[in-house]
Amino acid sequence: MFASTLAGRYAQGINNPTLAAQAWSGAFFRRTSDMELYHRASAANLEIGDLEMVARMAKMVAPGQRPPKAVLTLAIEALGQGRYQDTMRLLDGQKFSPSLSQFASHLRAYALVGQGQSQKAIELAAQPTGIVELDEAALMSRAILLARAKRLQEAVTLFERARTLGQESPAGLRFYSQLLLATGEKDKAEALLVPLAGRSSVKGSSFDAPLANLRAGEPAHVALNAQDFAAIGMLTLVEAMADSRPPTETSDLLFLLAYFNPRSNEVAAALGQHLATHGYDELAEPYLQRVSADSPDFVAARTELAWLIYGRDPNRALQEARSLATKYPKSFAAMTLLADMLAANRLDSEAEATYHQLIKWAEEAKWSPVEIWPLYFGRGGARERLGRWPEALADLRLAKAAAPNQPNVLNYLGYALADRGENLDEAVTMLRNAMRLRPGSGAILDSYGWALFKSGRLEEAATILERAAGLAPNLAEVADHLGDVYWHTGRPEEARLEWQRALSLNPTEEQTKALETKLANGLPPDPNRAADAAILAQTKSN
Known part of the structure; x- marks a missing residue:
């Protein structure tokens, strides 16, 4: 047992969270009565997203010994298994921080929906916390609960309010566009998606397919199953709270959602991108890989994945970028990834030509210089390395003027x-x-x-x-x-x-x-x- 404890401390010291989780877990299973070991092991497994282990250990200790996030793990496990009464029971009487309390309230709300008590769920989710940013963060989740109860116009009103507050959950906004389509407001749905889709940001790629489907006349898709409804609703809540919470807490909550609904592309994409953004590359990769090819988030997830791969294998990363561009030749994000990856691999002639084509597309679409500057910058860099300095200088000055x-x-x-x-x-x-x-x-x-x-x-x-x-x-x-x-x-x-x-x-x-x-x-x-x-x-x- 001493060896496992020592290994846990060593792993923490060298910043190896996976090894730390294994070591602390081993130490706890050798002495399950040691609550210090339990709390270390639970926290370590939560950090790497092994919620199955967190739940397993939580069931081995008295309820009063469980830390808040272990309680949430058991509650969300019960929700995912359709044990709605157990979700309510596990959360009743628990004390949480304000943000975790808001998360727990919405878990209760979705458990009530599962029991056919939509009105009680809506009332619970609407209860104010007294903290403005938390109440505002709940708007999209509340709107999705209203949509589940077929109160579509009320849901639209809440989504509109969330939009005015700048909430930008891709999954939430895509749901909103479908809701507008379902209420006969196709023009409004298109007006929502157009400025979001096809722009130079990777996030914009997640709106390309919904816009294309809308223009092709496909019907609205708001009749999701209960688990997908809950996953998207809770995801909008977590993403809206993210700016005011530490990144580690956002990771923990996203891990909980991935444990609740491991099939959710929306959750996997959000979690993978969040982990990659904050330097947890090894943890991010499996979630980015999990996003399926038919998901609107596929291009964004593969873009992030390609850059993770680039750090250890530039040639393979370039192959990933070529494959994505071949599959999505009209995707601005996929083609931008290819141009950037070509430049990073110093294939400057091909990079310059790809940037040139992208700039042509963007200028024909009348994008502003603020949107195009990364392309001027990329093309300018490629031209400079090719020895075409006057052209490079012109591009670099355009980029500087815009940024x-x-x-x-x-x-x-x-x-x-x-x-x-x-x-x-x-x-x-x-x-x-x-x-x-x-x-x-x-x-x-x-x-x-x-x-x-x-x-x-x-x-x-x-x-x-x-x-x-x-x-x-x-x-x-x-x-x-x-x-x-x-x-x-x-x-x-x-x-x-x-x-x-x-x-x-x-x-x-x-x-x-x-x-x-x-x-x-x-x-x-x-x-x-x-x-x-x-x-x-x-x-x-x-």
């Missing part, structure tokens, strides 16, 4: 100008602004330091590049630049150490050749730089 405070745009354009020795004052200003917007970025600090170096401000450049090396110790380019600055400030030994370090950091083939030349021969004096010119003049006079 003047976007750090990536400022960084790329500023560095490209500085590296060519063009508009150095403008480049330094741009990169200083990028650094202020994202002060923790070693790559941006590197660009800023390089611009200072190109401007002849060598001591400032050395200071900034040393900071960049501390923030990004594994970037070969940062070490390479720092070595150049050291060389030009009369510190050849330190320069060679940095160049040697850069060689150990997986530089490109081109960088490797340049570094090997520097290590062998050093750098020649630059007659355009004042310090080097003085050294060169002194050498000649001797």
